[in-house]
Amino acid sequence: MDGKIQRVTIIGGGFSGAMLAARLAEGGIASTLIDRGGDFGLGVAYATPFDGHLLNVRSNRMTAVEGRPDDFVSWLTQHHPDHAAPEGFAPRRLYGLYVQDRLAAVDAACPGLISRVLGEAEAIDGAAVRLADGRVVEGDAVVLATGNPTPKAASSGEVEGRVIGDPWAPGALDRIGPQDDVIVVGTGLTMVDMVLWLEARGWRGKAKTLSRRGLTPRGHEARPDAAIAPTDVLLKAAPSQRLHEARRLSGDANWRGMMEGLRPITAELWQAADTRTRARLVRHLRPWWDVHRHRIADGIAAALAALQAGGRMTVTAGRVSRIEQDADGVSLSFKPRSGPAQPPLTARWLIDCTGPGHDPAKDPLTGPLLASGRARLDALRLGLDLDAQGRVLDADGATDPRLLVLGPPARAAFWETIAVPDIRKRIEDMAKTLGGETAA
Missing domain, CATH: 3.50.50.60 (FAD/NAD(P)-binding domain)
Structure with a gap:
């Protein structure tokens, strides 16, 4: 069909998928959310019933809406005031309720723009998604927002x-x-x-x-650490010099502040790095990065x-x-x-507890895409190769405007794509991309 994308099919109804659907609806674009569990907005992370499972990010940074920094804390103040401390770490269960409330509120304000389908996606054909029970969900574009795979x-x-x-x-x-x-x-x-x-x-x-x-x-400190502005050496020097500079900054001030300074630009630094530098980061630095970054x-x-x-x-x-x-x-x-x-x-x-078993070649949804050449792996085989807007690149490197990836499955392109503040930015960018995209 010709013309602007009018309906997006989103595979995965966790945080990434649900909040993309809400953002698209606010922009006048319809979407169909497909989720095999039916707990739209929760995913694995926020479906836990245990209140001892806390957020790893302070509440005042966990808004689901870019540009509305107080949204989550305001919701806590209204519904769960005992957990409304802006610099505290609220139970993940409550965050799941907040996400579901936002989805429901947008659904009510934008009637007819968010559809929910309970089922398991089995195959992607163009912009159509076939479910395991034989149903077919039609749309103009497909977004893979399937979260982390099983261990x-x-x-x-x-x-x-x-x-x-x-x-x-x-x-x-x-x-x-x-x-x-x-x-x-x-x-x-x-x-x-x-x-x-x-x-x-x-x-x-x-x-x-x-x-x-x-x-x-x-662990986080009891109080937030002020971000330390990255130096030119930390941003532009050779990898070994960058690591030495990170250690120097950590010793002169504190490592948490140094990590906070890098957080807003991590994706940009990753995208600017060549394959050799990325490989060195994955092989030698990633385990230490993860335990210091995801506190x-x-x-x-x-x-x-x-x-x-x-x-x-x-x-x-x-x-x-x-x-x-x-x-x-x-x-x-x-x-x-x-x-x-x-x-x-x-x-x-x-x-x-070894973590997600990322292997797109064996995944029933992405495996056939790779085999047919509609998608390809990145140079390090971390995941699907994407452009800067999260659109899938085919075997020849051409952008597919009808197939996009959001959240943890997009890690090869953005490196940091599992925390809410990072996914929230990706959602905003993707909503703009889809709003300006023309269906093939």
């Missing part, structure tokens, strides 16, 4: 026995007894969520955690420190060699990052 161990199917492959699956932790020891593979944000959730459920066992480098998320609330950091001080949580650096299990428990053999060999870790259960 690596669970991505090929259900993991049975004493290995809990997807800790976010309903009832996944129910089998763990109050005194059961657990092995946790992965020491990032998912590990933090699972250990604290177990603790709140009355669990008093031990957590033996393992990751390749043994790094855990750093946890100060109270949660203190709770983890208390578990470690009390001997109930250990952190080991090493690579998994073998996992064995029987009716009584599980054993994990590993190669230490340094030092002599160590005995296997043993426990009643193993929880996989």
Whole structure:
């Protein structure tokens, strides 16, 4: 068809998809939200029922609407005043309710512009999406906003026995007894969520955690840190000099302020970097970047420190060699990052917290796009190759105006694309792009 894009099909009804639908409706563009779970606006992160799962960003930076910085805090003040501290870290459950409220409010104000479809997207053909039950959703453009995929161990199917492959699956932790020891593979944000959730459920066992480098998320300070303006060396020098400068700035002031100074321009720095520089960042710096950049609330950091001080949580650096299990428990053999060999870790259960299993080539939606040449992987094979507006590039590098990517699946193009402040900016840019796009 010719003419402006009038309806967008959005695959994924979590934060990214729902808030894009709301923003498009405010601009007069209709959309169809497809979600297989039906909890539109929540996704995995905000569907948690546990109020101990807190936001990792202060409330005054968590508005869902670009240009309205007080939106979330105002909503908290009206609906949940006990959690309305602007510099506090509200429960993620409440943030999910806020997102759903915004979606509902825009839906009411813009009748007929937001449609919701419960179903699982199975294939993309042009700008049409076929669902698993055979239905076809038509539109002028498609946006992939599918969030993070399931963990690596669970991505090929259900993991049975004493290995809990997807800790976010309903009832996944129910089998763990109050005194059961657990092995946790992965020491990032998912590990933090699972250990604290177990603790709140009355669990008093031990957590033996393992990751390749043994790094855990750093905590925020009780008060916000002022951003330190990046120097020219930090922005323009060779990678090794940049790292030296980051360490110098951190020593002269504080590392949190240095990270805050980089936050608004991280995507631009990533896009400006050549492939060799990106590869070095991914290979050598990313684990340290992640634990310093994606920090946890100060109270949660203190709770983890208390578990470690009390001997109930250990952190080991090493690579998994073998996992064995029987009716009584599980054993994990590993190669230490340094030092002599160590005995296997043993426990009643193993929880996989290694993070999302990003592999577009194996994904049922994006795999066929890659095979047909409609899409291609980026040079580092981190994800789909996109232009600066989030539009998919085909095998020849041409832009596809009818196929776009938003949120975590767009990480290859933007690097930082999982936190609300970053996705919020992408939503604003994408709404403008779609508003000015002409359907082929």
